[in-house]
Amino acid sequence: MAQLWGGRFQGEISELAWKFNASIYFDKRLIAQDVCGSKAHVKMLAKQGIITQKESKQIAEGLDSILQDVLDGKLEITDKYEDIHSFLESNLIDRIGDVGKKMHTGRSRNDQVALDMRLYIREEVRNTADLLYNMLKTLNKLMSENIHTYMPGFTHLQKAQPVTLAHHLGAYFEMFKRDSRRLENIYMLMNFCPLGSGALAGTTYPLDREFVAQQLDFFGPTKNSMDSVSDRDYLIEYLSALSIIMMHLSRFSEEVIIWNSNEYGFVTIDDAYSTGSSIMPQKKNPDIAELVRGKTGRVYGALNSLLVTMKGIPLAYDKDMQEDKEVSFDAIDTTKNCLILFTDMLSTMKFNKETMENSAIRGFTDATDAADYLVNKGVPFRDAHGIIGRLVLYCIDKEVGISDLELDELKKFSDKFDKDVYDAISLKTCVEKRLTVGAPGPEAMKNEIKGNVEFLDLFWTKTHSPLYPDCQDED
Ligand code: ARG
Secondary structure, three states, X not given: OXXXXXXXXXXXXXXHHHHHHOOHHHHHHHHHHHHHHHHHHHHHHHHOOOOOHHHHHHXXXXXXXXXXXXXXXXXXXXXXXXXXXXXXXXXXXXXXXXXXXXXXXXXXXXXXXXXXXXXHHHHHHHHHHHHHHHHHHHHXXXXXXXXXXXXXXXXOOEEEEEEEHHHHHHHHHHHHHXXXXXXXXXXXXXXXXXXXXXXXXXXXXXXXXXXXXXXXXXXXXXXXXXXXXXXXXXXXXXXXXXXXXXXXXXXXXXXXXXXXXXXXXXXXXXXXXXXXXXXXXXXXXXXXXXXXXXXXXXXXXXXXXXXXXXXXXXXXXXXXXXXXXXXHHHHHHHHXXXXXXXXXXXXXXXXXXXXXXXXXXXXXXXHHHHHHHHHHOOOOHHHHHHHHHHHHHHHHHHOOOHHHOOHHHHHOOOOOOOOOHHXXXXXXXXHXXXXXXXXXXXXXXXXXXXXXXXXXXXXXXXXXXXXXXXOOOOO
16 A cells, blocks of 8 residues: 555554545546646746756656556556555656655645546547537538438327428437537636645645646636635536437437337448347347437436535535546546447438338328418318318328328318319428428528538537647647
């Protein structure tokens, strides 16, 4: 055991307590952020004359060499250390001697870990945004290819009115677009640097917090040191954003599963994203979509877990907060994998356009337009609704569609029917006459797709601007 404390202890910690307390098993993921933050800290200490420039340089080089060795597999992060902070400090002292002992001047692990997590999450916010960008791009491409691919639109999972595939996918575009904006908001709120807050009450050293914040591409330092070491709001917001992304992916998965069923046959999932059965040779299952739907629960779980963890913690730092990491890391990995896989599955999926169109023709998706036809001929809407309702019942009995009936038969229900009805209720007319903003008509869709392209261009520029900086040393 190599801990950073011990002076005031006489006995040894129990082995079980040591393991229970340690976070090295999971916070080793923060090594790059810890190095990055520590380098900014010692650079500032030197600038303020608290340590010398030479010492600062020695510490920075020592840290870099430890990180490199870990990355190269030459140095193992073992559970001999309590956490990643202890691992780095102990190894630094081993490498550069007593100078290494100066690194932690004017710093506590409380503000250190608060910084590490912010740096880590900030990067993940951007990574998530990049994955959303790929998803949005895939969706918009499919939209532009399917402006005239007719399919039934559903309410209550019953056929309702005809739409197009472009329109249906456009709904998901909007959802993921909102998700990307949520990430942007999170970034704007969280991008402040907690380092320099000490354990809870700042320090008596003349630290330059603005300088550290600037070096690490933050907008500035956080305001209140007690809040700084105990704030996990940004993480809760991020987990909430991830939960909403998963909710969207899960709804989409559910649709893909339905569309892929034998009964629907709207889509064929590529072999690369489906699996078979050990007993039933004919099976080709949509496991990826099912797993995405299934994994949504664990991301919600992470959000709930952190909300519950935080609700009873008195100011400032308490060890409960260490519980923020495992659930968050799992939720981040899960959501990112789901986004990648779902986007890949979507871009390789085959849409069976004829089946979709035939499905839209059957099932009376033209009934509303038939009623609107009568309204245009002077029948009040409520009466038209009743007439078409009776007509549908008649058709169900005869096992035909409205447009299969001869004009004479139609006239038995209303003398307003004329031969132009067939064109008025054709699938093409039903869709193409819907031209209001947000509707499936081709002109409306083309405008939507154009707007999407503009959004994507702006989104790309923004997420790749200094607003979303990498965790890099400015040298
Ligand atoms: N492993 C701890 C965490 O993740 C680091 C902070 C420890 N601070 C302390 N006072 N023990 O929260």
